[in-house]
Amino acid sequence: MFVIDKHPIEYSVKSIPIRYEFAGVNLMATQPAAAPSSVLTRLRFRHLQLLDVLGRTRNLRVAAEQLHITQPAATKILGDVEAMLQARLFERLPREMRPTDLGVFVLRYASTAVADLGKFVSELETLRAGGHGHLTVGAISASAAQVVTAGIRDILAMRPRLVIKLVEQSSDQLAVWLEEKKLDIMVGRLTEPRHQAMFDFEVLSPEPVWVVCGRQHPLLGRARLELADLGEWPWILYPPATAIRQLFEETFAAAGIRSLVGMVETPSIFSTLELLQATDMLSLQPRAAVEKYVSEGILGHLPVPIRRAMTSYGIVTRKNEAPSQPMEEFIAVLRSAARRLGAAGHS
Numbered sequence: 001m002f003v004i005d006k007h008p009i010e011y012s013v014k015s016i017p018i019r020y021e022f023a024g025v026n027l028m029a030t031q032p033a034a035a036p037s038s039v040l041t042r043l044r045f046r047h048l049q050l051l052d053v054l055g056r057t058r059n060l061r062v063a064a065e066q067l068h069i070t071q072p073a074a075t076k077i078l079g080d081v082e083a084m085l086q087a088r089l090f091e092r093l094p095r096e097m098r099p100t101d102l103g104v105f106v107l108r109y110a111s112t113a114v115a116d117l118g119k120f121v122s123e124l125e126t127l128r129a130g131g132h133g134h135l136t137v138g139a140i141s142a143s144a145a146q147v148v149t150a151g152i153r154d155i156l157a158m159r160p161r162l163v164i165k166l167v168e169q170s171s172d173q174l175a176v177w178l179e180e181k182k183l184d185i186m187v188g189r190l191t192e193p194r195h196q197a198m199f200d201f202e203v204l205s206p207e208p209v210w211v212v213c214g215r216q217h218p219l220l221g222r223a224r225l226e227l228a229d230l231g232e233w234p235w236i237l238y239p240p241a242t243a244i245r246q247l248f249e250e251t252f253a254a255a256g257i258r259s260l261v262g263m264v265e266t267p268s269i270f271s272t273l274e275l276l277q278a279t280d281m282l283s284l285q286p287r288a289a290v291e292k293y294v295s296e297g298i299l300g301h302l303p304v305p306i307r308r309a310m311t312s313y314g315i316v317t318r319k320n321e322a323p324s325q326p327m328e329e330f331i332a333v334l335r336s337a338a339r340r341l342g343a344a345g346h347s
Contacts, residue, residue: 055107138174142286150337227255234262
């Protein structure tokens with residue numbers, strides 16, 4: 001934090017007066033501006049670990065416990081980092097440690113670095129033990145139901161000892177994890193304009209949707225259904241930032257339906273299946289995620305026309321990052337699976 005009083009002050013680039021406040025004590029010091037090379041030689045993984053945990057917990061005591069160190073040791077590490085960077089990274093509030101604007105920037109890089117090194121160590125141990133590496137895949141419900149499942153089957157036939165972690169979530173959350181390098185690859189959609197500059201996107205498949213319900217639902221006996229008939233029933237919906245939720249709201253607004261009788265929000269297809277079977281609720285779902293349950297008689301399909309289709313989902317990867325060999329092979333089998341399933345759907 002720079003301190004500027006009422007009088008003009010002079011300083012050179014190499015000597016910057018800063019106000020450094022730590023543990024309630026204000027210290028005035030004139031410190032030389034740290035060169036990038038100096039920061040790199042002094043910054044340690046322990047510093048990054050503390051920043052990562054503190055950014056998530058916002059509590060120094062809890063962060064110290066998670067790192068198995070004392071709170072005074074954690075306090076010293078944070079003080080060392082702030083002195084090294086010559087910047088205040090957290091506001092010390094009575095109930096939390098709140099990141100400053102600069103702190104948010106630093107925390108993002110600390111989290112990425114910790115995730116990268118953790119992945120490196122995990123993959124190294126797997127390879128040393130004779131394995132074939134790790135792959136962390138994020139997928140939306142529709143892609144997980146068909147294309148990703150087929151892709152995992154095919155890649156495991158090629159690499160039986162490959163360790164795959166599959167995370168199913170909405171595209172907006174998967175994009176956050178992909179940016180933070182918690183995922184290697186994502187099968188979903190770009191949900192924000194800034195994603196165009198961050199990620200590469202390759203279309204895999206369109207995503208038709210169905211209105212579904214429990215197999216005992218009263219609407220299944222209707223000879224003719226219109227959208228207006230569906231406004232009288234409670235709904236299970238995906239979160240607001242998802243493409244399928246936006247499609248639902250646009251469709252109902254166009255039909256003149258302004259409010260719902262009741263609503264449950266969840267990204268979980270499994271929770272949705274249980275609720276549909278136990279209640280008279282309705283849900284708009286990707287056809288690929290529910291078609292199997294309809295054909296098996298677990299759910300009912302209400303043939304209500306949805307005028308607009310969702311945008312296609314696809315393979316999403318970080319820009320300017322060379323993929324590992326398992327990831328290249330997985331992308332290839334995803335393309336093949338999408339073509340195969342697309343051909344079957346049109347036959």
